[in-house]
Amino acid sequence: MQVIKYPDKKDWKAILSRPLIDNDDLEDVVNQIFNEIKTGGDKALKKYTWQFDKIKIDKLEITQKEIDKAEELLSSELKDALLVAANNIKKFHAAQFQKTEVIETTKGVECWRKATPIERVGLYVPGGSAPLFSTVLMLGIPAKLAACKEIVLCTPPGKDGKIDPAILYASKLVGVDKVFCVGGIQAIGAMAFGTESIPNVYKIFGPGNQFVTAAKQRVSKLGVAIDMPAGPSEVLVLADESANPEFIASDLLSQAEHGADSQVIFVTWEEFLVKEVQFAVDRQLNKLSRKEIAEQALQNSKIILVSSLDEALDLSNEYGPEHLIISVKDEGKCVDNILNAGSVFLGNYTPESAGDYASGTNHTLPTNGFAKSFSGVCLESFMKSISFQKISEKGLLELGPVIEVMAKAEQLDAHCNAVSVRLQKLREEVKG
Numbered sequence: 001m002q003v004i005k006y007p008d009k010k011d012w013k014a015i016l017s018r019p020l021i022d023n024d025d026l027e028d029v030v031n032q033i034f035n036e037i038k039t040g041g042d043k044a045l046k047k048y049t050w051q052f053d054k055i056k057i058d059k060l061e062i063t064q065k066e067i068d069k070a071e072e073l074l075s076s077e078l079k080d081a082l083l084v085a086a087n088n089i090k091k092f093h094a095a096q097f098q099k100t101e102v103i104e105t106t107k108g109v110e111c112w113r114k115a116t117p118i119e120r121v122g123l124y125v126p127g128g129s130a131p132l133f134s135t136v137l138m139l140g141i142p143a144k145l146a147a148c149k150e151i152v153l154c155t156p157p158g159k160d161g162k163i164d165p166a167i168l169y170a171s172k173l174v175g176v177d178k179v180f181c182v183g184g185i186q187a188i189g190a191m192a193f194g195t196e197s198i199p200n201v202y203k204i205f206g207p208g209n210q211f212v213t214a215a216k217q218r219v220s221k222l223g224v225a226i227d228m229p230a231g232p233s234e235v236l237v238l239a240d241e242s243a244n245p246e247f248i249a250s251d252l253l254s255q256a257e258h259g260a261d262s263q264v265i266f267v268t269w270e271e272f273l274v275k276e277v278q279f280a281v282d283r284q285l286n287k288l289s290r291k292e293i294a295e296q297a298l299q300n301s302k303i304i305l306v307s308s309l310d311e312a313l314d315l316s317n318e319y320g321p322e323h324l325i326i327s328v329k330d331e332g333k334c335v336d337n338i339l340n341a342g343s344v345f346l347g348n349y350t351p352e353s354a355g356d357y358a359s360g361t362n363h364t365l366p367t368n369g370f371a372k373s374f375s376g377v378c379l380e381s382f383m384k385s386i387s388f389q390k391i392s393e394k395g396l397l398e399l400g401p402v403i404e405v406m407a408k409a410e411q412l413d414a415h416c417n418a419v420s421v422r423l424q425k426l427r428e429e430v431k432g
């Protein structure tokens, strides 16, 4: 990890840049694959699965029998763990339901909002370098709680050409309707445009690598909604002398092992911690089975020494990390001053992995600085709100003149008239 000491504020942007591949080229690739899917449907999906995953796919949809069989292939220890995690995720997301409240804005003018589920949703579950079955829980549980009518799921084949049984078991557990074996750009295109096998959906959810994220960003410009850009994982750890260097290193490596394009950042104002964390990272790195991937991610990563907690917080807000770990004495000050972060982990005993799997919060989070403008996935992501209003006769007598003035000023006579004809009738009735 590159060490940067006391950087000038004007250099922060460059220091904090993400490791992105050439986006112009990627957009061309995405467009080409989408065009082929629109004309070739399933055939194009199979072609690209061969090209990118090196797997020949006969049929895209997984049968109920295959899904049922997956349960037998899992240990009871893993199934029990999934149940505990699912229960916590359900508890946290179920508490996010908002009550419909009628607001009387002017006497006789009542307004309210009603949340309704998005009818057809598509879930993307990453499977390129590791089958992230935990993502099935993170997306499927809120989709089901929101009462989405049709939930489809796409995930790429593993090296053996099959979907990992834990993904299939988790899909059944949460109540996914259809599972398809296809990943990457082609999976996003399939859910956006529909093919012979895969139905098109109104909104696509889920994390993925740079290819998946670029494809999601493209469909969002073509009329299909997305949750957010949730690309390569990242974490920023902010720590002082109260932190444990071994813990800091373990959290940095937990996100570095996701992919070569992950980025991890350690920020402190305690000079002695820099060396201690460096040593701990090197020591722990050697024990990882995904050492090479983590090593590559560490090339994109930084240790930044700043002059104070205030400066550390400013820098973190400028970066807008997907995950922010706070291990400092003055935790309260940090909580009050965090402006941009996907999910925050407080204290020495809150590893980031807890949010990845089982604390109950959602692990599908904005990356690449999008935490400045997007929230992570939550119950509301699977719903939209319709606003209602009901105005009584008295209410229109009260508010009507205001509307008339505004409509006239915008030179929209018909708007004004829609109020005036009613007011005229009401006034005649009052007179008569």
Ligand SMILES: NC(=O)c1ccc[n+]([C@@H]2O[C@H](COP(=O)([O-])OP(=O)(O)OC[C@H]3O[C@@H](n4cnc5c(N)ncnc54)[C@H](O)[C@@H]3O)[C@@H](O)[C@H]2O)c1
Binding pocket: 049, 052, 053, 125, 126, 127, 128, 129, 130, 132, 135, 156, 157, 182, 183, 184, 185, 186, 207, 208, 209, 210, 211, 212, 229, 230, 231, 232, 233, 258, 259, 262, 322, 363, 364, 365, 366, 367
């Ligand atoms: N932000 C979040 O909330 C979050 C959560 C979990 C995981 N993640 C990230 O998700 C990612 C998962 O990545 P992954 O690769 O393991 O799985 P993935 O399922 O996202 O991507 C695999 C697919 O990428 C496609 N692909 C691979 N190389 C390609 C190429 N050269 N051109 C076009 N397409 C290509 C293939 O079709 C393959 O099936 C990681 O970067 C991880 O950090 C993010």
Ligand SMILES: N[C@H](CO)Cc1c[nH]c[nH+]1
Binding pocket: 132, 134, 135, 232, 233, 234, 255, 322, 356, 363, 364, 365
């Ligand atoms: N850390 C990932 C989000 O960036 C989520 C995840 C799933 N499994 C393990 N981790």
Ligand SMILES: [Zn+2]
Binding pocket: 233, 254, 255, 258, 353, 356
């Ligand atoms: Zn993770």
